Structures are given as C-alpha cells and as structure tokens.
Amino acid sequence: METFLERYKNIMVLSAVLLAQFLGLAVQVRTPAARGSDGKGVRLLRYWVVAMMSPPEKVMSHTGSGARGFWGNYIDLRHTREENQALRAQVEQLRLEQAAILEDAKQGQRLQELLGFRQKYIYKTVPAQVIGTGGSDQSRILTIDKGSKEGLKRDQPVITPDGIVGKLVEVFPHTSQVLEINDQTSGAGVLLEKTRMRGVLRGNAYGQPQIINVLPDDRVKPGEKVVTSGGDQIFPRGLAVGTVEKVVSDPDREPYVDIVLKPAANLQHLDEVLVVTETSDELPAATQRDLAKSEAAGAEEVEMQRASDILAEKLPGLQDPNAPPPQQGAAGPDGVDLRPLKPLTAARPDRFSPSEVRPASQMTPGKAAPITPSQGGSEVTNGNAPVKRPKKPHSDGDGTISSDGSTKPAPHTNQDSFIIPGTATGPDRPLVNPEKTGAEKTSAAIAPAAGAASREQHQ
C-alpha cells in the first residue's frame, strides 16, 4: 500500500487538485453570474485577489496620472488661452442650440407625462479611475478605485461622456469590478435611434458589442446611432451606446441577425469613468440652472428675430426675384435641419446679395448691363418688373460718397458680415429676400439695435 501511494502520489495529487477545480467549475456554471452574484467562496477568492492586486494598481495608476497631470498642467499650457476662447465661443453656440431644442424637449416631456412614462435623469455620479483589467481577452473586466465606501453598489451603470462602458458586477470596500458591454456575459437594453428597433446588447467572441437576435431589416444601415432604451432598469434611457458597424447573420439562430456595433466610448483606453449612483425623475439643479440660462438666451434670440421679421414685412421692396428659393427643406438624410446658426460666408465678399449680377450667358452683347449697387444705382424689383432708381448721392454710414455721387462700400473687414435689415433705407439699399434663410435670420438677429433704429427712421 505504501509503495502504491509512493509510486502514484504525483498522479494522485494532480487528480485531486483537478477534481476539486472541476467540481468548483461545475457548481459555478450551474449558477451563472448573469443570474446573480458569485457564490460565497468564489466571491471571497475574488475579494482576496483584488485586495492583493489593487494597492499596487492604485499606486501605479495615481503615479502615472500624477506624472501626466504634471505634464498637462505645467508644461503643455501653450495653447490654453486660444483653447479657452474657442471653448467659450463653443459654449455660446451650444447654448443657442440648446435653446433651440429646449422647446422640443419640453414638449416631449409633457407627452411622456401624459403617457405616464417617467424619464430617469442622471442625478449623481461618482468619478472613478480605472486601475486594472481582467488580464484576459475573454474577460472584459475593469477594476476601478472606488467601492462601497464611496456609495457604489452592484449593477450601477458606468459611463463616460462619450457613451456607456458597463455595469458594476462586484463591489468591494475600496474597489469595484466593471463588466464592460463587450463581454459575452454582459447585457443591456438598447434602441436604434432611427429605426426605433429594440434589442439586447451583448459582447461577442471577438470583444465587439452586438445586438443579438434581431429580425433582418433593410433599414438598418452602418452608421446608425444606438442608444440605451432604459428597459434593463440599469442604464438610463438615451445614453449613447455606439454606431452600427455591420449586420451579420447568426448561423445558430436563423433567420435572426446580429448587429455589430462600434462602441461610442473607447473601451480600449479608459482612464476615468463615471459611476451613476443616483437617478431621478427631475433634472439636477445645476442642469436646470443651465437650461434656464439657455432658455433666456433663446428667448432673447427669438425676440430679436421677431423684430427683424417685422422689419422685413414692412419693407416689401426688399425682394429679389433672382434669389434662390428659401431652403425649406434644408434637412439632412436623417431629417435634421442642417441650417447653421451662424450666417453663411458670402459667395463673393461684396456686402450685397450675390444674386444681383447675371451670369455672362444671360447677357446680350451691345446692351447695357443692369445697374448694380456698386455702380451707383440699384435695381430694386417690384414684382417682376425691375425699377431703376436714379443715382443719388447718399451715405448710409457704411460707405463713402465718391465724386460722381456713387456710394463706395466701406472696407470689408469680416467675411461673416451680412445685410442688416433696416439699415438700407435709401436708394442704395441692398436686395434682401424677405423670406430669409435660417442663416440670414440668425444674422439679422445679431444686429437688433441697428434694425430698430432704422425702423423708426423708416416709419
């Protein structure tokens, strides 16, 4: 007996160790993690391993981020001023855009209230630093440096400003594990933005997030945006998930297809993430203040636009038959109005309408060319009959009077400058299409004071 044990002890130890692990594996597979948390023993093992790994991971991450922060804060500040100015301008622009869509959002909220639907807003988030990974291409796990002591709980969503990242699967006192959306065991309810198709998001074997078990639909095209549907009770509705990359057939589940996505968040390079710890039916106070500010800015803009519209109505002569029709349908392929809020750059920077000079193909040799404003007169139309106005010395403040009485335009300083309604009250007034495009309307709105003054003068 002793000889037998001595002879086969290596094999017996190997068998015993393998058997124990096989049994442990079998128990875990019977109760998959998707249905709940790990068993007590497994959780304890993970806890001890993460507890051993996280201190050096934190040190390395914080040292690295400290060095990067030093570089960013003290050395790489060369273009900060320019960036600051550009960002300020962008904030103003976004404020106007936000005001423009605010009404639609409010209407949507009212309709949702009527339907009894309660929108969940992200109310509170905890920023966390990513300090580790699962170390395996089969396990899309991130370790973050915040845990239950900071108020984190299991199943809370993890996001970045770009899009969703995943959800918390294990929460330890000072660290947590995040299951990324491209893991095979993950799951999230998503919605295709344009086609409004709903589905379940899950990672595939190649580490790509995909919407599984979808019936084939020709309307689904690459590039379509995908957002969270809110149906999983984890991710708030409307967060960016990614864009459709391709549609592939599922050989195991004919005729269903899988929609492979390109994630909105860069899952390969994540430094910092936000854990959503609280959602609410109401917007956070800071957001409400910001919206109120934008709303005030939007109201001011609407007021200015209204003034310019009234002015345009009272000046029926400001019509140009040659002007292109108003772009009612300046919409993109997805129906979104693409008209910019800023005025378009003029085709020729002459301060006047670009449509007043006829193309050479429409001119007759020997006949006098129509008088253009720059030649000292203006061709103001009244219906279809052009009316020539006599030349008359005039200065509207923008130009200088030449010796022959014609007005020379003032030096042009800004390509984005535009016709200010109401300033052209004399014969040299430029041609303006009363049915202004969005760009003109916006540009008109920027000079309300000049417009109002001229209106009084006109009346």
Added chain:
Amino acid sequence: MPVLMANSRRELDTQQFPWPIMLATPLLAVFLQAYLPLRYPRLDVFDLPLLVVIYFAVSRRSPIAGTLTGAVVGLLQDGVTHQPVGIHGIANTIIGFLAASIGLRIDVDNPITRMLMIFVFTLVDSFLYLVIVRHLIAEQLAWSWMHQIVRAAVNVALGLVLFAGLDRTRVRD
C-alpha cells in the same frame, strides 16, 4: 537531441529559491498581467503567469510542487477576471505537472530547450483553455491557430529574458 537531455548530476539538481521570490513572483506576474493591458492593450498577448508556472515547475523538478504552483497561480489569475474560477486554474495545473515531469529528464538551463519548452507549453495551455471554455462552460471563443502560434513565439522571447532574470535569484550551494 542528446544536447537537450540532462547528462550530469548538476543539471538534474533541484533548484532552490528564496521564499520571498517564490511568493512575490507569481503575485507580480498576475498583477502585471492585469495592469499592463490597461496602458498597452496589445500586451495582453503575453502570459506572464504561465511563464512563471513553467519556470518554477521545471526548476524545482517536483510534479507535486509544479501542480500546486500551477493551481495557485491559475486561481489567482481567475480571481481578477469575471470568468468562473478554475478555467486558468485547471490549465495551469496541468502545465505545471507536465513541466515538472519534463524537467526531471531534460536540461532546462539550455536556451534551446527553454525556447522549445515555452513554445510547446504555451500552445498546450491555449488548447486546454479552448477545450475548457468551449466544452466545459460552453462559451463562444474566437480562435485562430495562427494567432496562437504568434502568441507562443512572443512568449518565447519574453520567457528567455524572464528566465534569465529569475536564474539570478537561485540559492547557490
């Protein structure tokens, strides 16, 4: 082939290591395996824990020690993932046993032996992982033998450097 075989008593001696090295090296390997891909995602091709298992198993030339080393390192590796605990554990246990068994018969200090050993064991480990994931826990797994061969070659390069470094920590008689 006789070059690769152990032909002296010195070559068959069991190597001893200070216990802090025995304890810290596997932990450091698992830590680096989890941390490095965060900064450099392409480094997930390395399998540092496997290399450590191979090294200690062939150096100590004890199948039981190799089995236990493989099991412990594999379970640590499973601990930082979200996969069921035991996937890497089973694969590394078998590799530890095989490496220790082979270490009893060949000269493991020879660089050519080491290269061949690391290459073959990395492929065997990949195969075991494939079998466990696909057939035991029935998960999908993207698989390419070409990728596995490249991965094995990359680990051979890293293993030669790592083994040379760990050789310096041996306890000298």
